[in-house]
Amino acid sequence: MSLFARLAFLMLCTVIPAFALASVAVAGSECPAVDANDTQARNSLMYYVCYHQSSPGEPAHTALNPAELPEHIKWTPSQGHELVFSQTRSVYWIRLNIRNNGSERRLWYLNLHYPLLDEVTFWRGDQPEDVLVTGDQHRFGSRLVDYRYFLLPITLNSGETRSITIRIHSSGALNIPLKLETPEEVIAESNHLAVTHGLFYGAILVLAIFNLLLFFSSGTTYYFYNALYMVAMGLFLFAMGGFANQYFWPENPKFANTSIPLTLALCALAMTFFGRSFLEVAAHTRADKTLKAILWICAGFTGLTLAIPYSQAILINTALGLVIIFILSIIAISRWQQGYQPAKWYVLAWAIMAVGALVYAAAAFGYLADFLARESLMQVAIGGQVILLNYAMVQRWRLLNDKLLEVEQKARNDLEYKVHERTAQLRSTMRELENANRKLATLSLNDSLTGLYNRRHMDNILPDLCAEARRTGRPLTIALLDADHFKAVNDTWGHGFGDTWLQLIADILTRHATRPRDTAVRFGGEEFALLLPSTDLEGAQKVCEAVLEEIRTTSVEAPGGAKARLTMSAGIATLLPNENQQEFFERADSALYEAKAQGRNQTVIADT
Template sequence: MTLLRGLVLLSLCLASGQSAGDQPAPAGSQNAPCPLLSVNDPVQRDRLLYHTCYLSQPTDLGDWRQITPAQLPAQLKWQASNGEQLAFPRSQLEYWIRLNLKNDGPTPGFWYLALDYAPVDYVSFTLHRANGSSVIETGDQRPFDARGIDYRYYLVPISLNAGEAATLYLRLSSQGALNLPLSLLTPDELVAQSNTLTLTHGLFYGALIIFALFNLLLFISSGTRYYFFNAFYMASLGLFLFAMGGFAYQHLWPGSPWLANTAVPLSMALCALAINLFGRSFLQVRRQSPLTSRLMTAQTGIACGLLVLALALPYNHAIAIITVAALALICSLFFIGVIRWRQGHSHAKWYVLSWSLMVLGTLTYALAAFGYIPDFLQQEMIMQSAIGGQVLLLNYAIVQRWRDMQKRLWLAENRAKMRLEREVAERTTQLQDAMRDLEAANQRLEALSTRDSLTGLHNRRYLDGRLTELIREAHRHLRPLALVVLDADHFKRINDHYGHAVGDLCLRHIADELKHAVHRPQDVVARFGGEEFALLLPDTDLAGAQRVTNQFLQRLASCPAGQREGLHIPLTLSAGVALLQADETQAQLFERADSALYRAKAGGRNQLVVAGNTPAPVGTATNRNRE
């Protein structure tokens, strides 16, 4: 509600045709004289506005630019500012400012009068002495070099001999507001102030350029449009502040007075267009909120219309209309962000916070620029602070949106995977029912099946196909892959002594223990022969494969088969393990693991033998122990 009140206040002020634009903002006595200011006294210099008088140009005197201070009628009554900031909102009049100066020191001195407000159409400085007058005529309607001093604002050099007095007159006129932050500085004070402002502005504009380029590079690399719109917004915002602060006229188009005036409303209109395009893309309103999408489409059309108005209308009308429209657009985006936040888009929260800062900063800056609140320089710093905070929050909001999008993609992928698994399970059940009825089809499908019917493990067909895939992935990503080949010891004796039914029971027992030995979904357990088994362990180094296999061999040796049937059949297995080498084929890997298995058999059985490595193993630099 505070934001709305501020917007309404500014709109009413700008729309009022008889507002303070026709009556000067400071209230002072009509007959008060201009107190003499001792330029040597720093206290009096700090209280410059207590020594300042002003008056509005009478309309019956003709062209004000043709009138010298000496031609002003004596009966005109100067008004004292009484320490209040000189600001004339939406001024259509011409104004005179007067300062009576005197050097009370014993030596000559040099000072600068600074007018720290760039958008002034015409300004004339006349320093009247006893021995003559010097005149500087400048302003945005004249080339920049008319100022004499290369400075973004206006500086008037004042030199006074010891005991010399002079009167300084300023004549001003502008299509827009006149905000006149005046100060009288020594050269040292001016240099110190300029150094501080140079550092502050350098950091601000440098950070703005870096963020804009960073977003532009993200757009080029990813193709995501809101990165481009964010870069566009920061560039147009920087251009607006650059123009409003006088830097653009000083550095970009010093010979073009037309651009000096037009750049301010034009860059504001560009900002309005950029923020609307960014908000529409970032908040994802096109598909999810058709009504909001139509509203933002209309706002985009309004922003394009503001660009036309900035070029077609006079400055005073264009700046007022565009300021109100831009503030209304910012508030609209603020409330749209709130709605999207309430709809569950967590990244919209940071968007709303960023625009809260922007609304407050813009409102304060606009009121200061139009002369409704004093101390324009301080409000400029507040605006820069607000923009800095907004840019940081806006880019953080982009990061949060990316994280939110990744989370949504991950959830969607998991849901799709679970749905696919359910569908596969349903189809498998249907196929199994059908295969019970069709013996011939069952035989063909069984031959192509990837499961061993006795143990439930993967069979040789699945093993070969999966091993090919894992070898390809291991070579591509430089990750380790371990192959373990196992064979039951003296299994023929079990079949001969107990019969094949007990032998099958022992094989199922081995399979169950192998299933318990591995826990990761990507690991593969297969039976590829009568009593031969294999383990595929991706992302597992040699030490990890040895640990898994030895734990299995120890558990199997301590857990006889057939205990439920009243039998206690001890079982042991021999194993050979090989780690995939660089450029090694499937056949070569299997051959090395099989050779290691035979060495385990020859070495006494019930043990694990590691195959020898010839080239460097795949993923040597990134091997990770299996957890």
């Protein structure tokens, strides 16, 4: 499992190491001493650092203090590079000589500013009190300074030189960035980071609470999933930055390590829930089945994280998170191409997140140096992602609001008494209202044989459509269609076969009346109507000709095996100024009769 996860991560992570450490070893145990009073020398500290890598089985690997190291151990100079190593079982020994060339006794802090190291032991002298044993495998109180990084105070008399030795071992990647700082510099840096991190985590918390309030007020689930994602991501970065170990569980070092892959798995779970809800992935589609499978995998990996070692869990969950980001981006691009506009901002948000996550993962796994800068980049990426996701939700709300207004207009005529009764609840119960409208229309406004609207529905909406056309100046056209010689069909093959033809005609009308407000009606035995708002005579004639052509070329097998064919006639009229509903309908009816009189199987436009 560990090998598979590692290969998956390396395949996804396209970055390369930012540098290669020098491999030339130098004999002897002496490294050049850095003058602690020289600011420029302190800023170039890594030119004074030497290290020794000891693989399992070597004497230095089992040594527990500098006195147990082999006499002729070879130290490798870091040559100005940060010490960054991908996952390894080796033990690393660090040597640094510090000299006070000043005229008075002074205090400095050696800052190892990477919080995720299992075992870190400092030696700054030969006395027991000069040894500091700390790391993630120890209680947070084992550190001399209450700080998320490892700070070692070093006090030197004037002219004194002291050799600092550090032994580091960790089950994950190794970042060993060292700084030698004065107390003033430590405080200034701490204050700067406190403001930066405070603003970042404060903004994440405020937005998470805001999304929760939106969820409780509207009942829209993707607000809840977005809040869950932001909380999980914030906790993950909080744990990766060492804050969780410092403030949440300082007495539980085992869970401090487990919390990192655990919160990462929760991030993967939350962003999958959010993506599935926000993108409105249709049920039973391939995308829906894929996301459901991912949810089960995330749930399984969340439980597995509590049972497997940290080094395996962090690799597996990182690879899982990157794969999920890729899959969600593909689904979002597909929804964007389908015309779902909020998906555009969702794609941009995850593109920013993907870049930040790849760089941050590469730094965390020892493939890039300067973890602190990568942490800041990740915060910037998450900030940009959160802004774009919330903007996408605003766009989605606007889209839903537009659809809601359209549905309100459509439902007003048939459910007016319910609208007056439930206006205050309409926005939060729109789905139930649509279901009630659909059932009511089925019971009272639809033809039971064909499923089309009936004459009652046409009588209800035609006055409103006429009034709307006169008010807006947009055309309103009605087409009346009648099956030619339909009585002969019933007389020859029976009413059951005639019903089959009527259902076929209804299907053809429905396919050609494609716009949202186009309405197909059966208002008599073999008589049908098409109500076409915002359609002129030319457009209505094209629709009718297409309907007549399809019916003309369609044959149905009659009882006995014969092929039966049918034709239709159509009359079209467009609403004239100052014309009432009855006159409008009668002109279309007259055009239909004229089509019949001219030989049927044709379309006639009423005189204007």
